[in-house]
Each structure stands twice: as C-alpha cells, then as structure tokens.
Amino acid sequence: MLQQVMTEPGKIIFREIETPVPGPGQVLVRIKRIGVCGSDIHVYYGEHKGTGYPVTQGHEVSGQVAGLGEGVTQFRVGQKVTIEPQVVCGKCYPCRHGKYNLCEHLRVMGFQTTGTASEYFAVDAERVTALPDAMTYDEGAMIEPLAVTVHAAKRFAELDGAKVAILGCGPIGILLAQTVKALGAASVLITDISDYRLRLAKECGADFAVNTREKDFGEALLECFGPDKADVIYDCAGNDITMAQAIRYARKGSKIVLVAVFAKEAHIDLFTLNDHELDLDTTMMYRHEDYVDAIRLVEEGKIRLRPLMSRHFAFTDYLKAYQYIEANRETTMKVLIDVDPDA
Numbered sequence: 001m002l003q004q005v006m007t008e009p010g011k012i013i014f015r016e017i018e019t020p021v022p023g024p025g026q027v028l029v030r031i032k033r034i035g036v037c038g039s040d041i042h043v044y045y046g047e048h049k050g051t052g053y054p055v056t057q058g059h060e061v062s063g064q065v066a067g068l069g070e071g072v073t074q075f076r077v078g079q080k081v082t083i084e085p086q087v088v089c090g091k092c093y094p095c096r097h098g099k100y101n102l103c104e105h106l107r108v109m110g111f112q113t114t115g116t117a118s119e120y121f122a123v124d125a126e127r128v129t130a131l132p133d134a135m136t137y138d139e140g141a142m143i144e145p146l147a148v149t150v151h152a153a154k155r156f157a158e159l160d161g162a163k164v165a166i167l168g169c170g171p172i173g174i175l176l177a178q179t180v181k182a183l184g185a186a187s188v189l190i191t192d193i194s195d196y197r198l199r200l201a202k203e204c205g206a207d208f209a210v211n212t213r214e215k216d217f218g219e220a221l222l223e224c225f226g227p228d229k230a231d232v233i234y235d236c237a238g239n240d241i242t243m244a245q246a247i248r249y250a251r252k253g254s255k256i257v258l259v260a261v262f263a264k265e266a267h268i269d270l271f272t273l274n275d276h277e278l279d280l281d282t283t284m285m286y287r288h289e290d291y292v293d294a295i296r297l298v299e300e301g302k303i304r305l306r307p308l309m310s311r312h313f314a315f316t317d318y319l320k321a322y323q324y325i326e327a328n329r330e331t332t333m334k335v336l337i338d339v340d341p342d343a
C-alpha cells in the first residue's frame with residue numbers, strides 16, 4: 001500500500017509498504033478522507049514544537065472497516081468510522097481520572113507517532129468511533145475538528161443563554177460559533193480581518209461578524225452585547241494581538257478560553273488579567289464523549305459542515321494541497337485529501 005511521509009518541512013514523499021494486519025483488539029481501516037488542519041500547516045512550515053521528521057501525517061480522518069482483529073466485536077466490516085488520534089498510556093493521573101486527553105505521555109497520530117495518511121491503517125478498536133451510515137466520508141473527516149470545538153465549548157459551563165465572542169474566523173472559529181449556539185448560547189459575535197471568512201461565518205449562523213481592521217473589538221462588544229459585554233471570549237486565532245484584545249476588553253470577572261495553538265512564544269498582559277480577575281482557561285483536544293456529541297449535532301442538522309469544505313486533492317497531490325493553502329490563505333477553509341477517490 002501507499003503511505004505519505006513528510007521527510008522535512010515542506011517536503012513529502014510516498015512509499016510502498018506492506019498493508020498492515022490487525023492484531024488482537026485492533027481494527028483495519030481503509031482510509032477514505034483526510035482533512036488538513038492548522039496544526040498540520042505548522043508541521044509543513046517546521047513550526048510545530050511537538051513534531052519531528054520524518055512523519056506520516058493525517059489525524060482528521062474517515063474510513064471504512066476493512067478487517068477485524070481477534071476479540072473485536074463492536075464493529076463490522078464495511079462500516080463507516082472515524083479515528084480518535086490520541087495515543088495514551090492509561091496509567092498516569094489524568095488517564096486514571098478520565099482526562100486522557102491530558103495524558104502525561106500523550107502522543108498524537110500525525111505528530112508524535114504515525115498518522116493515518118496511508119491507504120490502510122491498523123488501530124486499536126478503542127480509538128475507533130462509528131459514523132452513521134448516512135454521513136458522508138467528507139463529513140466524517142470533519143468530526144475531529146468539530147470534536148475540538150465541542151470540547152472547547154464545554155469549558156464554559158454556563159453557555160445556556162450566554163453572549164459569546166469568538167476571535168478568529170477559521171474553520172475552528174466558525175465550527176465553534178455553530179457549536180456554542182447548538183449548545184444553548186443566545187448570541188455569537190465573531191471577529192476576523194477577512195471579509196470573506198466573516199461572510200461565511202454569518203452564512204453558518206453567527207449573529208454578528210466584525211472586521212477588527214475596521215472596528216475596534218471593544219466597540220464591537222458594546223454595540224453587539226451592550227455594557228455587560230460578553231459572558232465568555234474564545235480565542236481561536238492564537239496570537240498576541242487577539243489575546244491582548246480579549247484581556248483588554250473582557251468584562252471584569254469573566255472568562256477567556258484559549259482554543260488556538262500558539263505557534264510562537266506568547267507575550268500577554270498578565271497585569272490586566274490579574275487586575276480584572278479574569279479566568280484564562282485553555283482547552284486540549286477532546287475525549288470520546290465529544291466525538292459522540294459532535295456526530296449527534298451533525299445528525300440533528302445543528303452544524304453545517306459543507307460550507308467549510310474548500311477543495312479536494314488526490315492522495316498523491318498532498319504537497320499540492322499545502323501549496324494551494326499557502327497561495328489562498330484567506331479563502332481556504334478545509335482542504336480534504338481523497339485517499340480513496342471513489343468514496
């Protein structure tokens with residue numbers, strides 16, 4: 001079978017390797033779709049602190065069960081599935097207390113261990129989640145980023161009726177806007193510096209979409225939500241500018257949730273954070289229940305995935321996918337790799 005390998009930043013090769021045989025407790029998945037995410041792009045540029053080279057990528061994925069190892073009875077051959085890409089120890093304190101997404105020895109497929117970018121992939125059954133028969137493989141490959149936003153949304157426990165501000169209008173920001181509304185938020189303000197992305201966010205249900213090159217974030221908060229401003233601010237951009245906006249304009253005593261990955265060392269205003277008694281929270285990936293909720297929200301029609309799908313590339317055109325993203329940053333949302341073009 002064919003497997004993708006990024007040998008160094010910006011360079012991808014393909015190699016022929018043996019098709020894996022599922023061991024006891026494993027599932028053999030025929031990979032159909034892979035999504036390219038922001039963290040993958042960090043790897044492409046050599047900016048991901050937790051990734052070495054060579055590395056086989058692929059962690060946003062959908063596929064079909066092609067074989068079952070000994071003892072696996074919860075899946076059937078031909079079933080649509082996705083894969084949760086965390087590899088955890090199961091023994092450390094977070095793992096023992098149900099927070100395996102924070103495993104002390106966490107490795108993530110496509111970053112610290114082999115990803116799914118191959119025609120077949122053998123994986124422990126506990127890392128496999130069934131998809132509804134009616135769900136497309138394109139949608140299935142987007143359950144992983146949606147699970148990110150489900151987990152992030154839950155970091156604010158009082159979403160019901162809340163006024164929510166989201167900084168950053170990429171795929172995660174727009175998915176989060178949909179997710180918080182699906183979970184009960186009353187209204188959502190989303191910001192960016194791209195009018196294209198802001199229009200897309202409005203199409204997907206954001207109540208207010210503001211270009212912060214044209215309007216100050218603090219003014220936007222007052223205009224959209226009144227003097228009480230937002231109950232929670234999520235930073236989905238992950239840079240000093242957006243975090244500074246969140247800290248400066250958050251209502252005193254409210255919460256900021258960092259969703260984005262900071263690719264560079266951050267320099268933030270801890271004095272104001274402290275002086276305004278702000279809660280700066282963070283979010284890390286997801287757990288199985290977040291996958292279950294993500295799938296349910298799509299089934300219920302509360303999340304629109306298709307408007308975020310920008311373009312497909314053939315498996316062997318993986319590098320061209322990155323080059324396309326590089327050349328079309330503003331208008332590109334989710335690029336999908338067709339590992340199996342017939343699916």
